Amino acid sequence: MSLTELSLHDLQQQLQTRAVSSVELTRAFLSRIAATQGQVNAFITLCEDQALAAAEAADRRLAAGDAAPLTGLPLAVKDIFNTAGVRTTCASKILADYVAPYDATAVARLKDQGAVLLGKLNMDEFAMGSSNETSAFGAVKNPWNPACVAGGSSGGSAAAVAACQVPASLGTDTGGSIRQPASHCGVVGLKPTYGRVSRYGVIAYASSLDQVGPLARNVADCALLLQAVAGHDPLDSTSVDLAVPDYLAALGEGLAGLRIGLPREYFIAGLDADVQKAVAAAIDVYRGLGAEVVEVSLPHTEYAVACYYLIATAEASSNLARYDGVRYGLRAEAAQGLLDMYMQSRGQGFGAEVKRRIMLGTYALSSGYYDAYYLKAQKVRTLIRRDFLRAFDQCDVLLTPVAPTPAFRLGEKTADPLQMYLSDIFTIPVNLAGTCGLALPCGMSGAGLPIGLQLVGKPFDEATLLRVAHAFEQATDWHRKTAPL
Structure with missing residues (x-):
């Protein structure tokens, strides 16, 4: 297995034991990007010189024993995050030459922990889209099948991870923009509770809905990245001043007695047969792990x-x-x-x-x-949020599909905006409710495309959400499948 196929945790161990240097690691990922960018189009801006300089600094920190959890690890961020001295386009012609004078808080926190920023990732223009086809820099292509969409709006963030161009990335989620592309590309994507991660320095689309979150190859890597960026920020008036739990420590707890709710409104006629089969199999896995499965209702869906x-x-x-x-x-x-x-x-x-x-x-x-x-x-949004809070009186997490279908073909829905909007029918309510949601791989379609499972947690209970996702991951092999790029 090559360096670029390793998880964030595996790479962290390689760096800490000095089996590889951050410079070697950074060069390996830059080479992988150069070899695959033409097929995927996940990057808008590559920061090669800055990345190598940061990697050299990280190696000095590692040698001095002054390493933080992310020191020396190559990452990339959606091109909606302001990054000092690097252009921030939001995938739009109107900002094609804009160079930000400061770092978004999430980016600053990654840098403070010694992460190496490889570049800025492609997206739907101003995060408006469900397929990454609205970008002024061209569509992102799905690493599993370049004729299909990667999902949106954080399509570059998901495709770059699936294509082994980066071990993990940051995206934003306004109506499903982390979870839906994660599902389509076969990676893990987490939308934290609104207010858990600072939005300062993130170019706004819809300020009461936007949220920053990680995408990675497995749940533990998502937990590691969330740990780095979560927490109160006085620069963001919507940032909540709550203690951040140890997400990694919570992963190993079992599921005995845990209640998983199935919202009846999410298992609807018209759901793709492959998606239905994969989600049903995932429910059986949870029953086998000792979880109790109950039916709930979200009537205003x-x-x-x-x-x-x-x-x-x-x-x-x-x-x-x-x-x-x-x-x-x-x-x-x-x-x-x-x-x-x-x-x-x-x-x-x-x-x-x-x-x-x-x-x-x-x-x-x-x-x-x-x-x-x-x-x-x-007013309807308030009713939707109340639906979720009532459902959580009956269960600890909710389980649903991420999207009605696997990834669709490029151009298939661009002429019909309503059909495109319906791609996010299962993810949008989570943003309206302001709670947390996670997508992780749970199957493959007959056409060889990934299918994702959505878990929805109580507000600010990302720890339980990650634990439930990790338990499924440990019981299955879907997260180990790699795109044939």
């Missing part, structure tokens, strides 16, 4: 997609108003006056999906429609 696409687009309309061609980003040439400059800059800089969502959100917030749409959606 049917309103989640409509609710999400009012709230998220309204917040996007507000957040993206700052891109006007004045202070930073693209400025249209030869504009005739200020208003024309605004219109041309935004018209040239934003892609079709971003424009669609800005218009939807602006309409929902407009005079005469605010109460009918945005305000009503917020």
Whole structure:
């Protein structure tokens, strides 16, 4: 097995025993990226010189015995995180040449622990998409089948891990943007509870829904990365001041007596047969591990997609108003006056999906429609959150599919936005409820594509979520399968 196929924990051990240096490790991953980037298109910006300099510094720390848990480990982050001195594009023409003057808190915490940043990963433009086809830098391709999507919006973050270009990465999840691509690419992806990880320095899409989380090859690696970035940040007013538990220590606890809830609204007609079979088999595994399986109800699930696409687009309309061609980003040439400059800059800089969502959100917030749409959606959101809290009175975690189907073909849904939006029907409610969710591999389709299982935990109970996921992982081999890239 090559270095690039090893897990984060295996690489950590290799570095700590000095079996390999961080520079050697970094060069190995840079070589892997060079060999596979043309097939996957997971990276937007590669930071080769900075990465090697950071690796040299990490080797000095390791030699001095001053190593943190991530010291010397190569990682990459979605191109939505501000990174000092490195361009941050959000996969949009409007920010194609923007170089951030500071690090996002999550990035700063990775660097403080000695991680080596290899580069910035491709995504749907401004995180708006479910297939990573809206990127101004081209679609990300699925390492299991380059004719299929990697999922979105954190498609680059998932594909880079699946393609062994990085051992782990950071993404963001607004309506499923970590969990859905993790499922499609056969890796583990965690969306923490809203407020668990700082959003400071993350370019905003929908501020009440966005959350930062890790993607990795296994649950323990996700726990390691979450440990590094979680915790209160005074720079983020939505960051919650709660103690961060030891996520790795909780992994080994058994499942005896644990209750797993199956929401009846998530096991619906139209669910792909391969997905249904894989999830049913996963439920049987949990029964065999001693967990009690109970049926629960989340009755307002049917309103989640409509609710999400009012709230998220309204917040996007507000957040993206700052891109006007004045202070930073693209400025249209030869504009005739200020208003024309605004219109041309935004018209040239934003892609079709971003424009669609800005218009939807602006309409929902407009005079005469605010109460009918945005305000009503917020009331429905409260009902959805109450559904989850009531369900957790009956169980410790929920178990559902991640997506209705395995990864679909590139271009299959681009002409039908509604069908694309429905790709996230099982993940969106978790964001609306503000709780935590995790996707992990649980099977393969007849076409040889990964299928993911979603686990949903109580607010700020990522420790239990990781423990339940780890138990399944230890009882199965799905996470050990690698893409045939």
